[in-house]
Amino acid sequence: MAHKFSITVPATSANIGPGFDVVGLSLSLYLTLTVSYPLVPPQGAYVPPAITYSGEGADIVPLDAYKNLTTRVALYVLRCNGVAQFPSHLTIHCNNEIPFGRGLGSSGAAVIAGALLGNALGDLNLPTERLLDFALMVERHPDNVTAALVGGFVGSYLKELDEEASQAASVPLSEVLPEYPPDAGENWGLHPPKPPHGIGHYIRFGWSESIKAVAIIPRFELSTAKAREVLPTHYSRKDLIFNLQRLAVLTTALGQTPPDPDLIYEAMKDRVHQPYRRELIPGLPEVTSKITPSTHPGLLGICLSGAGPTILALATEGFERIAEDARSIFKTFGIEIDWKVLEVAGGSTVEKQ
Numbered sequence: 218m219a220h221k222f223s224i225t226v227p228a229t230s231a232n233i234g235p236g237f238d239v240v241g242l243s244l245s246l247y248l249t250l251t252v253s254y255p256l257v258p259p260q261g262a263y264v265p266p267a268i269t270y271s272g273e274g275a276d277i278v279p280l281d282a283y284k285n286l287t288t289r290v291a292l293y294v295l296r297c298n299g300v301a302q303f304p305s306h307l308t309i310h311c312n313n314e315i316p317f318g319r320g321l322g323s324s325g326a327a328v329i330a331g332a333l334l335g336n337a338l339g340d341l342n343l344p345t346e347r348l349l350d351f352a353l354m355v356e357r358h359p360d361n362v363t364a365a366l367v368g369g370f371v372g373s374y375l376k377e378l379d380e381e382a383s384q385a386a387s388v389p390l391s392e393v394l395p396e397y398p399p400d401a402g403e404n405w406g407l408h409p410p411k412p413p414h415g416i417g418h419y420i421r422f423g424w425s426e427s428i429k430a431v432a433i434i435p436r437f438e439l440s441t442a443k444a445r446e447v448l449p450t451h452y453s454r455k456d457l458i459f460n461l462q463r464l465a466v467l468t469t470a471l472g473q474t475p476p477d478p479d480l481i482y483e484a485m486k487d488r489v490h491q492p493y494r495r496e497l498i499p500g501l502p503e504v505t506s507k508i509t510p511s512t513h514p515g516l517l518g519i520c521l522s523g524a525g526p527t528i529l530a531l532a533t534e535g536f537e538r539i540a541e542d543a544r545s546i547f548k549t550f551g552i553e554i555d556w557k558v559l560e561v562a563g564g565s566t567v568e569k570q
């Protein structure tokens with residue numbers, strides 16, 4: 218007899234134009250974990266987790282539980298809650314549909330899967346808000362992880378913390394998720410820094426059912442860290458107001474039926490991150506400016522997905538033409554793409570089997 222359960226976490230697209238580090242949208246590509254361990258551990262020595270992987274990233278993802286992002290987050294959650302180790306004889310199969318480093322929230326999904334895994338293995342019954350605290354200690358911008366956890370079109374902010382809590386929340390990632398040395402004994406890293414309570418707060422906006430997301434996915438990776446390095450630390454008042462005005466309109470406009478393409482196209486423009494990222498994504502300004510609601514009926518708006526390089530086109534119809542025309546534009550820059558039409562997904566689930 219064994220404990221068996223599965224964890225399913227959706228992909229996410231962050232920012233949606235002007236909502237840099239603020240809004241996220243869950244999408245119908247999934248990271249799924251199938252987990253099993255014996256109800257009564259067999260006698261004998263402790264057997265560490267066995268991880269297998271299929272799908273995106275299977276050839277590069279670490280299968281050592283002390284190196285893999287998902288299991289390291291799970292161990293962090295367990296250890297912060299007084300559980301020192303994974304159960305003996307744990308097996309985890311991960312099937313991943315979310316491409317790595319493309320702006321579709323692969324790392325956010327891995328982190329949320331880890332928080333849910335730790336919660337389930339330790340039988341901790343942590344509420345959503347606490348799971349989010351753990352995720353935010355690892356991925357420090359809330360847009361992807363919040364949307365991956367709760368699902369839908371979601372806005373979030375990080376609470377201003379008092380001095381003590383702010384210090385606790387800003388310990389380096391290397392201390393939250395230490396690189397376990399090869400000779401780490403059982404007592405190594407047993408007491409990681411705990412997250413303060415209530416770091417992230419969120420709200421789900423309305424979403425018009427007629428809107429689908431066309432993900433136009435260039436065949437190259439761009440790490441979020443690299444795409445954040447090119448951003449300035451200061452912005453002009455003009456650019457800030459440009460984004461705030463659009464974001465305020467966008468959060469309601471995408472919930473209206475029928476959606477208004479003229480309102481949405483302009484509301485998905487951005488001056489805070491996309492202009493600076495164009496040097497990393499050849500063809501980005503051309504794709505976002507040449508594909509418009511007047512040239513492509515059905516299109517509502519078009520933006521960089523997360524930190525890129527994926528382009529997200531929101532549309533009610535005409536998906537293939539939008540994607541194939543984006544393909545032609547990218548081709549002139551020597552970039553090949555794949556594309557998928559995605560639905561807005563529900564949040565993460567944990568199901569006993």
Ligand SMILES: Nc1ncnc2c1ncn2[C@@H]1O[C@H](COP(=O)(O)OP(=O)(O)OP(=O)(O)O)[C@@H](O)[C@H]1O
Pocket residue numbers: 229231248274278285286287313316317318319320321322323324325327361439440441442522523524525
């Ligand atoms: N399922 C997974 N299991 C383990 N590690 C993963 C998994 N998914 C992603 N990662 C790690 O996260 C890295 C990608 O994270 P990164 O933040 O750069 O991109 P992203 O999350 O795909 O994009 P964005 O944050 O812009 O949406 C991968 O290279 C890998 O190290």
Ligand SMILES: N[C@@H](CCO)C(=O)O
Pocket residue numbers: 231232237238239358360361441444445490523524
């Ligand atoms: N808001 C983040 C999302 C990437 O994970 C960024 O654009 O850098």
